[in-house]
Amino acid sequence: MKFRYYLTIAILFVQYSFFAQNCSYTISGIIKNTSNKTPIVGASVFIKETGKGAISNQDGYYEIKNICKGNYHIIVRHMGCEDKEKSIALSNHLTVDVEMPHLVNMLDGIHLLNKHPKKSTQSTQVVKLKNIQKNTNKNLANQLENLTGVSTVKNGNSIAKPVVHGLYGSRVMLLNNGVVQSGQQWGNDHAPEIDPLMAGTIKVTKGVGALEYQGSSLGAVINVIPKEIQEDPHLHGGLLYFTETNGNGHNVNLSLEQNNKQIAWRVTGTLKKYGDRKTSDYYLNNTGYTEANLAVQLEKNMSDSWMSKVYASTFNTTLGVLRGAHVTLSTDSENGELSEYAQSVLHADEPQYTETDFSYDIDAPKQKVYHHLLKWENEVLITDDEKYTFNYAGQIDKREEYDVRRSGRSDTPALGLLQQTHFLEATHQKKYQNQLEVKKGIQYTFTDNTNDPETGILPLIPDYLSHQIGGFALFDLDLDKWKFEFGGRYNFTYQNVAYINRNVNRDVEKYDNYFHNYSLATGVDYHATHNLFWSFNLGLTSRNPDINELYSYGLHQGVSGFEVGNPDFKKETGVKATLGLEGNIDFKWFFESLVYAQYIDNYIYLQSENEFTTTIRGTFPVFEYQQDNARILGFDFGTNYLFTDNFKVGAKYSFIRGDNLSESTPLVYMPANNGLLNAEFKGFKQGFFRNSVLEIQYKYVFKQNHLLENQDILPPPNAYQLVNVNFTSEFYVSKTKVNSYIKLDNAFNVKYRDYLNRLRYFSDDLGRSIVLGIKVNF
Amino acid sequence: MKFKAIIAALVIASSIVSCEKDDPVIPNEPELIANVTLTLTPEAGGEDVVFHWHDENGDGVVDDSEKTEGSLDSNTVYTTVISLNGEDEDHHEEEEEEHEEEGEEHDHEHGDDIDAEVKEEGTEHQFFYTHQIDGLTVLYTDKDENGKPIGLETTFTTGESYTGGAVKIVLRHEPNKFAEGVANGDVTNAGGENDVDITFDLGLNR
Incomplete structure (x- = not known):
């Protein structure tokens, strides 16, 4: 669910087994940090259905042995990270590598440097699911308030619209799932008609270059x-x-x-x-x-x-x-x-x-x-x-x-x-x-x-x-x-x-x-x-x-x-x-x-x-x-x-x-x-x-x-x-x-x-x- | 190829939808107060003194030339009635003539009986007559359900020292009619919002 965003699980190992029912399968893999790819030591990995599990070693490696064929959910848990859950169908030995967003979680809103963490040269800030869920009581504009350079124009607490670098209203393009939100955005007392609880992430692009969308991006794009x-x-x-x-x-x-x-x-x-x-x-x-x-x-x-x-x-x-x-x-x-x-x-x-x-x-x-x-x-x-x-x-x-x-x-x-x-x-x-x-x-x-x-x-x-x-x-x-x-x-x-x-x-x-x-x-x-x-x-x-x-x-x-x-x-x-x-x-x-x-x-x-x-x-x-x-x-x-x-x-x-x-x-x-x-x-x-x-x-x-x-x-x-x-x-x-x-x-x-x-x-x-x-x- | 097809599709799509917005239905404006008429009738008999303010275009700018003012005698008691309405008869006629010329139907109306609305919702309305005129007393003579004044009916009493001056007439919507001084015509604590806020200059008949 929510962890999906960071979760990259690779299923690499395929080996054909002649036996239909067998309880000798092994699940193994390496737990890494999403940001700098260093192994995460001491993360616990276990099967939700059976409770069977293991702890990752110095190299981030874990191994759970003797599992029967079947459908399971495995859970990866490490301090400071949110638990991750992944559904697997086991009919063979399986390698499941997991990346945990350990540093990302620590750093909230700040980009991490590795290859190209950004898809664009634009300055973009992201409100992640974790933060959306922490601020469930806030409307869309108020959710963005804690990003640098973003504030809100309000008409009381329930009616708020985002201001990015001093511009708002129709100068800030609002995209609802990639669609330019069409409504009465001209009014200062008209809040965007979007429920933030529907969102997985909210991205704020502060430059003017989100040109693939048909709307005005003079100010910014949300x-x-x-x-x-x-x-x-x-x-x-x-x-x-x-x-x-x-x-x-x-x-x-x-x-x-x-x-x-x-x-x-x-x-x-x-x-x-x-x-x-x-x-x-x-x-x-x-x-x-x-x-x-x-x-x-x-x-x-x-x-x-x-x-x-x-x-x-x-x-x-x-x-x-x-x-x-x-x-x-x-x-x-x-x-x-x-x-x-x-x-x-x-x-x-x-x-x-x-x-x-x-x-x-x-x-x-x-x-x-x-x-x-x-x-x-x-x-x-x-x-x-x-x-x-x-x-x-x-x-x-x-x-x-x-x-x-x-x-x-x-x-x-x-x-x-x-x-x-x-x-x-x-x-x-x-x-x-x-x-x-x-x-x-x-x-x-x-x-x-x-x-x-x-x-x-x-x-x-x-x-x-x-x-x-x-x-x-x-x-x-x-x-x-x-x-x-x-x-x-x-x-x-x-x-x-x-x-x-x-x-x-x-x-x-x-x-x-x-x-x-x-x-x-x-x-x-x-x-x-x-x-x-x-x-x-x-x-x-x-x-x-x-x-x-x-x-x-x-x-x-x-x-x-x-x-x-x-x-x-x-x-x-x-x-x-x-x-x-x-x-x-x-x-x-x-x-x-x-x-x-x-x-x-x-x-x-x-x-x-x-x-x-x-x-x-x-x-x-x-x-x-x-x-x-x-x-x-x-x-x-x-x-x-x-x-x-x-x-x-x-x-x-x-x-x-x-x-x-x-x-x-x-x-x-x-x-x-x-x-x-x-x-x-x-x-x-x-x-x-x-x-x-x-x-x-x-x-x-x-x-x-x-x-x-x-x-x-x-x-x-x-x-x-x-x-x-x-x-x-x-x-x-x-x-x-x-x-x-x-x-x-x-x-x-x-x-x-x-x-x-x-x-x-x-x-x-x-x-x-x-x-x-x-x-x-x- | 694909793009050409798409462009063609778009052109067809856009030719199906219209390029001209239909004429909007012009709303009736029942709330528009176009006229404020203050009629003062001397109790002892005599000619009415009428003050009138006409503002046809609603929230548009008031033309001062459409304001009629008059003069009062000193030492006189005037039974006074204030009346609000949407449009005066003259205007209706003018408009109908214009519409006839254009061959159109007369399709907009303005509220004619705002006085009745104010009276009916008397507990939510009050007129205030604020002035600093020496020798002029304004007293309410009507009451709402709670025994508080509305101010549609008043008496204006001029004394010996009356010399004329400005009277500011304010109609407040949803004022606090129980606040201190409000029942005596003091607007200070009334609160609420203005439906009418105009000033008439009262002259003196010499």
Whole structure:
């Protein structure tokens, strides 16, 4: 199951036996460290069914003798590593070599240096299954928060979207199992519709060069990859339950999988329910949410050369939005200062409508989001070095946002959007002389976006449809110490927009938009020594303006601003360079660092105009989308030191600075600099806690000082520090493996606000929370 | 070869799906408050004084020229009613004419009876009349189910020292009507969100 990712088991030895039933078979093999291929001494290997086992010797060699013919599961266990399980059919002597990710486990998120650990010259960070399962209570964006250079834009805790190197929204491409997530990604208060519990790994690529996907990768690419189906003909699965004190949350997740001769399948389902969350001293009224998700994976070898995969997933959620954030922050019409009332809301100790009792109720304002995906993937092997893929992906995204309205209209959405996407792709991949790999492909996407007219409100973004046709080519040259990458993409987009004019007659205006987007990327990797390597990546990419940047018009209650788009916007073009250095000294001290610089021509952002619009509901500041030239500079740094195999300490630091070059002002909504220290202890040698890990984490987030006073209605919040504690353990109840964990988030119940959480205008962030989780594997 | 076939398939596929988005159904906007009318009737008899604010395009910018203001006498008690609605009759007619010219049906409506909605949900609404005008007293004369004022009906009483000035009229949705001072028309502790927030300049008849 989960271990499959690292598990490489080679079955080498084949010897024909004349006897059908025989109890003289031997299983033997070598246990190695995945990262540096050194033998692992003292790992125990045993047969689950019989309990018979052996311990690996100085060379990592083990041998289990006198086993009868039959089907078994063998388990490999070593301190500090998660247990591995492998199904075997024994009818002969068998050699099973196992690689244990011993160092990888110790090092979390830091790459290990051996041959080419990275598939690309891009700076990529990975959130592994182990960490996803440790943070099961977090949504997708929050799962990524501890990677260097990644933060989150939030609208309360349940609605969060990832920010990579200062960019987010449609500048960060989200891939759900390799399919560009299609939804209403333009909205800052729209969280990605993906359940992280469906994922096996989450990869964050920080350069601009993920050109094989048809979407905008101006900022970064986040790829959510489902777990592969284990090569085991028996039915296996896992049942996870966790509960969280803050919000009285409960979550059940069940996964089942089987890989028999006809077909390999997996089904994963999640049910979640949370009530009102709590800050350090009051409940956040109406911040509960519910979620119900299901994913089905099917894989079948149609013939020797044709492999077909189907992935279907559905994501359904209802999210409450803090009631006290839904108030009108009007300004004084004379001088544009916030009205007395607005001042009193912003400076209040607690938000309006704060109640003393906890509740699971979710009333308006709330969001209901449904996302369905169907992907059909076909891989045709021509030779071992050449293959074609043919893929289809269809998506339906339905979003309803409910406001507090008069006369029972709170039950009618104030915004109702239905988006359909159909995607077709064909790619060809070929390797030449084991050095050069060429991948090329063409793609087509059709998008249809329709507003629900029953809302009784003019839509914030118009109805539209779009056709996108694009192609790419990637070249990957692998020489001894060097690796070169070069790629290009061209994408053509046609958009037909039906915009309802704001004049008295409400006429429909049609717009035809044509966008040509180009991307070019090049990268080089240099392995200076076995333990040190450099990577440099340079990319140019363009993004056409989003529908909201072109056509929004109206009062955005949540941000108390009157937002105005501009249909004349040109596309954005960005150039980004990254320079990375990774290495280790004696496999003791590990480090990775990345320096980056990005220049964006015609960067689109929302700017407060020193203008006010008077509506019958009061006077509001006007926010107009602007296009200027921008520059983002920063660096990410991470390091780990292994004192012993059982104890390590780590540190991470991210620095970022964004500037608007045209206006000579700082860029708004850039994440604050932050640092993280952690210590991990795995020294329990015996007994119940034998496979347990204790981790203490300290996070410091600086105040965002790179901002002018008039760029926000409230100054950025102060720096804050958080302490989190995790304790995970793995044990057996009879023959069933059980993983359990306890987490203590915000251990000292610190009262704080975060610059990128929009609710900071109204309320504090979350207080202390304890999460208790248990997972039974069968 | 394969690629050509694929391209051909794509071209065919894209010609099947449409290239033009259908015209959207224009939503009815029942909540849109297009008009605020404050009518002051002298108790002793006399002509009504009418204040009016017209804002047709909803969240669009208010045109100040569509604002009508008036003047009050000193030493007078005015029975006052505030009324909200979606569109005035004139506008309906204008619009119908326009639609007739264009040969289209009149297919959008605005809520006409917002007053009734406010009254029905009286416990969730309250008007506030905030001013610093010397010699002007505004008193609520209506009540919701809990005996708290709504503010659709009031009396404006001018005294000897009345000279005129600005009155800010705020309609709050979901205010805390039990908070201190709120029942007396003090907006400070009310909370809630604004449905209406406008200012009229009251003149003085000399």
